[in-house]
Amino acid sequence: MHDFLLAKEIVDQIEEIVKKKDINQKIKKVKIELGQVALSHDGFPEHTEDISIENLQFGLKSLAKNFLKETEFKIEKVSGENWKIIDIEV
Ligand SMILES: [Zn+2]
Numbered sequence: 001m002h003d004f005l006l007a008k009e010i011v012d013q014i015e016e017i018v019k020k021k022d023i024n025q026k027i028k029k030v031k032i033e034l035g036q037v038a039l040s041h042d043g044f045p046e047h048t049e050d051i052s053i054e055n056l057q058f059g060l061k062s063l064a065k066n067f068l069k070e071t072e073f074k075i076e077k078v079s080g081e082n083w084k085i086i087d088i089e090v
Contacts, residue, residue, distance in 0.1 A: 002037050002049040006083065007059030011068065013085060018067065027071045029089040035080040048081060 014030060017023075034056070036048040053075045060073050 001041060002039050003051045003055035004059045005039055005041060006037050006051060007056055007063050010060060010083075010085070011063045014068065014088065017085070017088060023067075023088075023090055025090040026067050026069070027088055027090055029072045029074060029087070030068075030085060031074045031087040031089075032076070033078045033082075033084050033086055034075050035078050035082045037083055038081055053077065 010030075010032065014027070018027070034051060034053070037051060038046045038048045040046040056075060057073055060068075064071060
């Protein structure tokens with residue numbers, strides 16, 4: 001569950017960065033650091049869940065449109081309860 005929710009958040013954040021930086025090219029690579037992600041959903045209080053990189057990749061691919069169609073998502077597992085976009089390569 002968290003993998004797909006997180007995929008949506010990541011795509012939203014990439015879109016924001018792309019707008020802010022006025023990037024008009026296709027994005028080749030996005031590097032992401034992935035820790036545990038605490039989310040509340042479906043009426044449950046906030047909780048963490050281990051996210052599988054494959055599921056996250058799949059979620060990203062299925063949500064990606066236009067400028068993210070050919071993007072390679074490099075996801076690296078880290079400790080801690082956070083995730084962040086490390087780098088965007090055009
Ligand atoms: Zn959950």
